[in-house]
Amino acid sequence: MKKGLYCVISVLALLLSVSCSSTKYVPDGSYLLDEVSIHTDNKEVKPSSLSMYVRQNPNAKWFSLFKTQLYVYNWSGADSTRWINRVLRKVGDAPVIYRKEDADRTREEMTKAVQNMGYMGASVETECHVKKKKIRLVYNVATGKPYIVRTIRYDIPDDNIRNLMQLDSAGTYLSEGMRFDVNQLDAERQRITNNLLGNGYYKFNKDFLSYTADTARNTYLVDLTLHLLPYRQRGGTGSQQHRQYTIGKVGFVTDYNVLQSSANSIEVNDSLHYNGLSFYYKDKLYLRPQLLENNLHILPGDLYDERKVQRTYSNFGRLQALKYTNIRFVEEREDSTRLDAYIMLTKSKHKSVSFELEGTNSAGDLGAAAAVSFQHRNLFRGSEALMLRFRGAYEAISPLKSGYNQENYMELGAEATINFPRFMFPFLSRDFRRTIRATTEFGLQYNYQMRPEFTRIVASGSWSYRWGMQRQRSQHRIDLLDINYLYMPWIDPAFREIYLDKEQNYILAYNYEDRFIVRSGYSYTYNSAGQALMNNALLGNSYSVRINIESAGSLLYGLAKLTGMKKNESGEYTLLNIPFAQYIKGDIDYAKNFVIDNRNSLAFHVGGGIAVPYGNASVVPFEKRYFSGGANSVRGWSVRELGPGSYVGDRNNFLNQSGDIKLDASVEYRTHLFWKLHGALFVDAGNIWTLHEYESQPGGQFKFNTFYKQIAVAYGMGIRLDLDFFVLRFDAGMKAINPVYESGRNRYPIVHPDFSRDFAFHFAVGYPF
Structure with missing residues (x-):
């Protein structure tokens, strides 16, 4: 530990010495x-809202503290022919030299921005502080008194447009007494434009709306008038009223080559008509006409509606049988108000095979796994996606006690899922299914595990629905039915005698018995950023919420009570002589991201969950219990190494380190280092607890008067390699507060650290939250 401390001090001293020669x-x-x-x-004009207008920023800082890349650049020598100097200059950042012209441009743009907020008399002055060869630049913003909108008038000569605006007036951004904010005025133009585009005005844009503002001298009051300008064709001199367009013919071109956009590139040799729609294709129509019609919201005879166009794009974007969708509108005649719509579809590759190889490391036991997957994205000509996957794994297990028949672990698995791009449920009307744009998924899984101690088979089947809303910000999932069957065909007698036949280890015994889990659930995820992502980095402040609720065994328990079903020796109702689990479980997780600047952000999350067994069970199945520690939890502990409560742990039985209640919280400071490398400093806190007191988990029960003393705390740092399509994460965590100890120096390893005892390293894909 002392050697590590000396290294840290040496690095800080080196950075300090370099900073002196920046x-x-x-x-x-x-x-x-x-x-x-x-x-x-x-205070209404925040500096953060003006930072985007700064034309020249200083050298970037790691964690908003150290100009590390500038220091690296300064390590290089003057001889640019030496390779080490070239490398240092490439990795580092050249010093940012102050340019007065950039400062003047910043001042001008910042002044204009503040004036657009309604402070017409605003001014910005620059203040320079020079020390040796460094300059500190300050922009002082004086806003002055704001201009206020006194009256609002509308000059709308078109009766139909005026009526549409009045019907939509509740959503206006304008009000008497508001600040004369140009940004709000522009937003109102766009809002009106969107409304008109949804009511047939195909050629309308916000440039047909303008304002005049009259001000009385020395009053800071504005009389505002919104004008509607007549329609003028590009290059034309005459003007006319804005026209509403209706949809004429609607056709599908199913073999469109998006890379060749000319009309001559469309290869068509056959067509058919279905419910007033035309379908043009080459050789064979690979999608059923009914599927295409069900996903279409642009119908003949309707007014043009931009919202329906976007909804159609969204619907066809969900179909895995298609690669691209492009919608074209053509006027039937130059003076006509009818638009013919053509939906141009580009076919995707329907069949594919993929192979996967992976290495495994389970508590030091090394192994390998391989998988092969086959996918068909258009199984029944309805964009149904079939996926078949086969997986095998082998792991060399550390030597166990004598008496076991073999010392290796093998796993074989098979999985089949089929996804239908529609809401499938009996007795539902066609209109309802068109409104609920959900996908339906059916799945079957089979997993065969062979260990020295036991052989286990897990078989499951599922029926679920998924759908998203508002440009994928909201995601819903309903698990209508999920059936899991756990079967233990063989258990080593020595393992059964030592671990399962002891009554005090009830949790372990419960999870090594044959069992049914019949569950239903609902999950909801909301991300305020939606699709506003760029290279895995958020463009601004954002937050996300995840909620999950599930229940198992309630229906079966009710049927058992009604039918007077007999119980087994353990007092449990059984289905086909197999007991079924019964529990209710709920989770919630909230995460927030604050962007400090274009290289630094602060993220935190808090989450919790509880799983309550009842009725036919006194223990929640292991697969549904909580664990703590690991790459996505309290990172000072390895996975499944923390808790429950103050329980010391048992390395020979990881099932004992699971619980019914979980609390987690994390704060992480993230910074961009250089190239694709990012760094992070984090603090984690949390633990798990049981609802009941078990002899095999002393100190693990949740109690209101003691649980807060059992919250573990860890700190650490990490390196992330952002490869755009995924992120490789390496985190090093240290224990800060260890709840295993009630007092003494061992409880606070942050004061008395022991690297071999308190350190944990984690490798993961993706951010922890």
């Missing part, structure tokens, strides 16, 4: 732009 490559007569700050005299 102007090494700043030419004489020039200045290093050391810091830029914005000060405003109005």
